[in-house]
Amino acid sequence: MNSTERRARLRDALIDAADEAIGRDGLTGLKARALAEAVGCALGAIYNVFPDLDALIFEVNARTLKRLDATLGADLPVHDPEAAMLQLALGYHRFTRGDSRHWRAVFAHQLPEGIMPPDWYLALIGRLFRHIEEPLETLVPHLDANARQSLARTLFSAVHGIVSIGLEEKLGSTPDAVIARGLTVMVRAWVAGLPAATGAPVAA
16 A cells, blocks of 8 residues: 555544544534544644544544435425425424534534635535525526525525524423424415515516
8 A cells, every 4th residue: 555545544534533522522622633543643643634624524524414415415306496495494494403513513613714615625514515506496587696695694594593493401491392383384474475575576
């Protein structure tokens, strides 16, 4: 095995170990020394593969986002945009419940001030919004792509807020069924109000 192959193998092993650590203990449980012990390498070898732990965390979070992408895209009712929107919201809620530590890590990861995530990671996030933007093409066809992108992020923010408050229990314990009902009411009301709120042409 040459040095390039050894480096690639160590890289994969570190991502696997970090993924496991975050899934078990959350982002705060990710420690460089423990990772080195888990994969059997020197502490300094981590930084021969990744410039810092932030870069490693991005790789783990990317796995989480890809799993979320696959979950949200599964069997969407493409000919019923309202049903698709509702399925996306409820699917997001179920995903956060089923993989809460990884999901929290995506939002808990803080970079130093002035440092932006890498372009490939931002592109991965951007791809997730296509699941919302596609139903919007049917619901608000009078809007251009930029306006639909903005609307998609607005809806996600609303859904994420409801899900986050429920998961973090900031306002007390909220049963999953109550959160699901709240999401259903919010999404249906949001979809029903879209034409008027976005200035859709009124049929003569």
